Every structure is written in structure tokens, then in C-alpha cells.
Amino acid sequence: MENTLKNQIILDSTNDFSEPTLRRLPVYLQYLKTLETRNVSVVSCSQIATELNLNPIQVRKDIETTGVAGKPKVGYELKELIANIEKFLCCHIKNEAILVGAGHLGYALLGYHGFKEFGLEIVAAFDTSPDKVGKFINTKSVFHTDKLEEIIKRMDIEIGILTVPAAYAQKIADRMVSAGIKAIWNFAPVKINVKDGIIVQHENLASSLAVLSKKIELKINKNI
């Protein structure tokens, strides 16, 4: 079959894990870290499953992916489990990123400390507004977007976070790529086109909203 998905790194059977598994692991990690603060030392799949409203067999399968060894009847050593999930998710590999578009969403992402736990560090922001250029947001410098290529090259940055309005997204994406960016995390509500080999992760709130709305609609139709 001709696969039309030219620009995608596909998470498929050639890897030994699935995308749904990959998406659930950070959720487990967040929960396990709360257990850590409560001085818990051992945790079982059923415990995780109950807490997160998931199927315990699924949790076991997911954990298996990370290669950690548990003890029958006992469960998993909490510290070991956390360490293995973090290793699997490459949390200790520092990925530096720049962010373009210091609007409110940009601000929110710049101020979110949770990314560090997953290895992502936003090192600089770009905007065109004179009110923002030259300032600092959460200790990160805001440069004029004119400097985008220069700084990407000088700092050898590979990840670009796109939080500009839809109308500018493609243009900024093009500039990111031509300056050497290898992966784009796109928060603009528009599809962007990039050359082969460039990774694009598209964040789409409209999709989530559609799921939420449909659940509400179905609930109303079923219960009333």
C-alpha cells in the first residue's frame, strides 16, 4: 500500500510499544510521584488502575513496556518504577526548545514547570510586540522575532514551539525549519506543512472539545 503519511515518524509495530501506551505513561508517572511524597515504597497495577480509572491489565501491559520487574504478590518498587518510566520517556535527556508567540498561551507554557520533569526546557521566547521584546518571562528572555534564525542557529536548538495566531503559523514554521529546527510542537489551530523528516506534533483543543461535547450530548440523550 502507498502510505500517504510522508512526514510522520510512525509509532508502529517496529517499536515494541503503542502510542496509547506512550500517552498513558506520563499519567502514571504523575500519580506515582504523588505517592512518593507520601512515602509509599511499593505499588501494584490494580492500585494504579483503581486510582486512575483504568483497566489493571492494561496498566500491567503498559508497565511491562518500560522493562521494570515487579514481584508477584507485592507489586513494583515505587522508586524503581518511577526511574524506569522516566528512562523510557527519556526524561533525563535535556531537549532545548524555543517558543514563538508570547501571547497568553505562550506565557502559560513558559511558566509551566512541569515540562522540566520530562526533559523539555524552553530557553528563549520570541515575539514582535515592543511591550514584550527585551523583557523576561519566567527568567526566559524574549527576543524580537527578527532574531529567530540567528538564535536557533547559535544555540543549536532543535525544537520549536508554535504559539502564534493561525495566520502566522505557516510562515513561522517555515522560518524555524530553514533555521534548523527538527521538531515543531504546534498549538496554532491550523495544519502546517513541512518538508520530509521534520516532526510536527499538532495540539488541537477543538478535537478535545468535540469529544467533550459529544459526551455531554450522549449523556443528555441517554439519561433524559
Place this chain on the structure above:
Amino acid sequence: MENTLKNQIILDSTNDFSEPTLRRLPVYLQYLKTLETRNVSVVSCSQIATELNLNPIQVRKDIETTGVAGKPKVGYELKELIANIEKFLCCHIKNEAILVGAGHLGYALLGYHGFKEFGLEIVAAFDTSPDKVGKFINTKSVFHTDKLEEIIKRMDIEIGILTVPAAYAQKIADRMVSAGIKAIWNFAPVKINVKDGIIVQHENLASSLAVLSKKIELKINKNI
């Protein structure tokens, strides 16, 4: 089998569509609307698929779900297709929501005009900061969080958007639910527990980041 997913409205075989389909439809809609501005009148599945890097058969299946009729050799009438997707997604049913936590993420959501296209309208915001209470954000009043229950009840709001720090998420969720909220869109990076029948849609950037990071890692390992 005992299903442990007590609190979920499950999108399964009892409906005639799948969650992946539901998540793709808004993406099609966004693209189709750009065609509309370019005065295109007819569109085919292969055209949509090419533009969005998807499989044309999948696009056809998804569109079939909305019940629109196309013409062989020609494609779908653009206006009709847009209308059908919008109808399927209930874009014309106004869903009113309140938002708690007017930090940057809250601001970003309050300022995002795209939700209106999907029927969601944020009618008020809540925060505890004296700098924000009493002000307007994008024409929406910011009330003190003390007024949360009163306003939810008075306006008969069913959707709550949660953009508070993780530490407050559960407490605010409890207050939302006891005031009558039926669905929570949770942007806090923590699982919240609610009673049966309440819908929770959890937005988790860490999951997306994990997918992005893994794609980057796989690409590096394969290409170098």
C-alpha cells in the same frame, strides 16, 4: 468482565462512530472552512487526505459518519459537508461554561475565539487575585472564586473549565460538582475524582510531550 471505568461515558460500538473519528472531524472542519474563504464549492476525500496527510479511505469513512451524501466522480458539496460536520458535532447547540483560574492559560482560553465555532461559550471567569477580580477579560467578567457556587446556580451552567494549579484542582472540582456542574474540562496536570455521572475531559500536555520526545528520539536513532 467488570468494567472499572465507572465515571466515563464510553464512546463505543453502541454509537456508530469512534473517538478517533470524532477527533478528526474538527480538523477537517477547520480545513474546509479555509476552502470556503477561497470560494471552493466542491471537495473530494483525496483532496482532504492529501492536504492533511491522512489516508483518503479513512477520510471517506469519517465523512460517512456524518451522513452527508457525495457524488461519485465529483466529491462533496463544500457547504453541505461543512453543515453536516457541524451538525454532527453539535456546533449550533450553545454550551455555556465558566472558567476557574484566570492565570495565563485561563487568559488564553478566555481569549480564544475558536471555541464559539464549536458551540462553547465561556460566560464568566473566577480567580482569587484582587488584581483580576472585578475586571473583564475579553468582555468576560472575573468574579471572586467565593462566588463560584452562586453564579453556577444562578446561570444554570453545566460546564466548568479548570485552569487552576494542580494543588487546588480537586477542591475546585468538588465545588463545581456540588454547585451543579455536569462536565469538567480539566487542564490541571492531576487526576480529579468526581461522583458517577459527571463527565471529566482531562487535557494532558505531558502525554503529547511524551509522544513528541519519543518521535525525536526514534528519529535520531534511526537516521544517525
Place this chain on the structure above:
DNA sequence: TAGATTGTTAATCGATTAACAATC
């Protein structure tokens, strides 16, 4: 007419779930 595209049914592939042995 020929060819492209929809509509629809069948096949495949992969994720989830089940079953059960191993073991602490």
C-alpha cells in the same frame, strides 16, 4: 465512453482484554 470518486462490504492489523501459570 472512460475515468475518477463515492458507497459499502470484507480483510487486516493492532490494541485491549482475558486466561492462566509462576511466584513471593
Place this chain on the structure above:
DNA sequence: TAGATTGTTAATCGATTAACAATC
């Protein structure tokens, strides 16, 4: 020992993809 939980293999279920007829 008994019972709970992991580890692993098999079965099921559902989403995607393929195939092909219908048709404009």
C-alpha cells in the same frame, strides 16, 4: 499454606485499510 499479584500467551474487539461495485 493460601492468596494476591506479576508475567506471558491467547482471544477478542474495534479501527484502519483494502477491494470492488455503483455512478456521475
